[in-house]
Amino acid sequence: MAANLTVDVLDPAGKKAGTVELPASIFDVQTNVPLIHQVVVAQQAAGRSGTHKAKNRSEVRGGGKKPWKQKGTGRARQGSLRAPQFTGGGIVHGPVPRDYGQRTPKKMKAAALRGALSDRARHGRVHVVSALLEGDVPSTKAVRTTLSHVSDRRHLLVVVRREDDLGALSSRNLPATHVLYADQLNTYDVMLADDVVFTSGALEDFVSVAALSVPTSSFAAAKTATAAPAGAQQVADTAESVTEEEAPATAVATVEPGAYEGSVVPLADGSAPEGYTIKGNGGSMKYHTEDSPWFGRTKAEVWFATEEAAKAAGFVNAVKESPEADKAAEEESK
Known part of the structure; x- marks a missing residue:
């Protein structure tokens, strides 16, 4: 199995405060591009409201009277002015409300997220900071300074702990910076960002949960070894x-x-x-x-x-x- 990746942990001043290992089972796996595409499309589809609606000829107001007699006018026969060929008439095969949601198994979403994070980690685009700012007062300026020490790329994804309200409040107003809690991390936002920045606590929380969904290749072998032949x-x-x-x-x-x-x-x-x-x-x-x-x-x-x-x-x-x-x-x- 591949060795764990080691990255530096930076403090708010941009100085090295230590190192941390990124588990290879999460940050160094094969990137399945078709799987990532499927999961991202499903996530975008789930965000659609699906409330579009167009009226057909039976739903449009009016049109109950025959516009002219059947014969003798020289014109084509018509039964209603709300037929689709008339202005103001009904729409043929128009959109109707529908649910665009797609069923995506949890294992597929977890595998896609591991692949996206692995792609970022292999290119040195996963960073860890001890904290986004010092003190107990929210400061967007302080977080901007901290992130400037981490990366000079434009689009950043900042991942904080659920309890880190100070970091979330200070980061959410930064342009081109998206803030998520560790339990909200998803494939779409990882692919949308140039770099992913974890706080130390957020990385610990994420790894502890993500490790539970990592498939174990030795499971089948262990099951075969422990099962005694019948009879x-x-x-x-x-x-x-x-x-x-x-x-x-x-x-x-x-x-x-x-x-x-x-x-x-x-x-x-x-x-x-x-x-x-x-x-x-x-x-x-x-x-x-x-x-x-x-x-x-x-x-x-x-x-x-x-x-x-x-x-x-x-x-x-x-x-x-x-x-x-x-x-x-x-x-x-x-």
């Missing part, structure tokens, strides 16, 4: 009960357990492991012995060592307990 213990118990003539110990040790209790999967060539002679079919939940009329035509999904093991797994004898087998036996006797 593995039952296969081992069944193998121990089989005699050496039915299933040699060397063969039992190499078989793979099946999906059912006491079953094993066929070998790579489709044949049965040594000592397993009962064919099982998971779709019908029936098993076939070697004397079954369908034994040669049935493809085994699993194999059992004994009929007792097959019955214990919930399978039934396809010959002795199946109406189809009785019918087949009658046809063979004829």
Whole structure:
């Protein structure tokens, strides 16, 4: 995994007050441009009111009287002066109120934000300040001076803590500067800004929340490692009960357990492991012995060592307990 990025922390006077690490899982990931575009378009669409409306011919006032008689005037026949071809008439297929909102999953929005921040961080456009100003009196001039030490670019995005009312009040009146709380940070505003400036507290708050949405690549591997194969213990118990003539110990040790209790999967060539002679079919939940009329035509999904093991797994004898087998036996006797 990539190493964390390290940036300097500047005080309001522009002097270095320390360093801070930007987690690579948030500030150094691959930038997915199509994903960012989709999220930004969805955010802009959500801001549309959708209250546009045009009246059709049934909604326009007037037009109830036929303007002239049907025949004898030499003019085209008309039924209403509010038809679309007349001035003041209704609009055909005009806009109607609608909701432009798009469904954007939280994971998509989080991934797009990580990609946008990573793009800014890789180009040295993510900065951290210990505070926007000193003292307890709001001062836009003081914040302007602080930001001038951080970046000389025009459009800045300043991120402060939710409790930092002093910094928010002092920054919100600066031209070309947008102020957000840490929990309001979004992809659109990051892409709109040339530089992103965090206060130390805002960065800490943002990272603590954003880290919860970072996908963990080891989850699937851990889940696979902890999940025991179904029926593995039952296969081992069944193998121990089989005699050496039915299933040699060397063969039992190499078989793979099946999906059912006491079953094993066929070998790579489709044949049965040594000592397993009962064919099982998971779709019908029936098993076939070697004397079954369908034994040669049935493809085994699993194999059992004994009929007792097959019955214990919930399978039934396809010959002795199946109406189809009785019918087949009658046809063979004829």
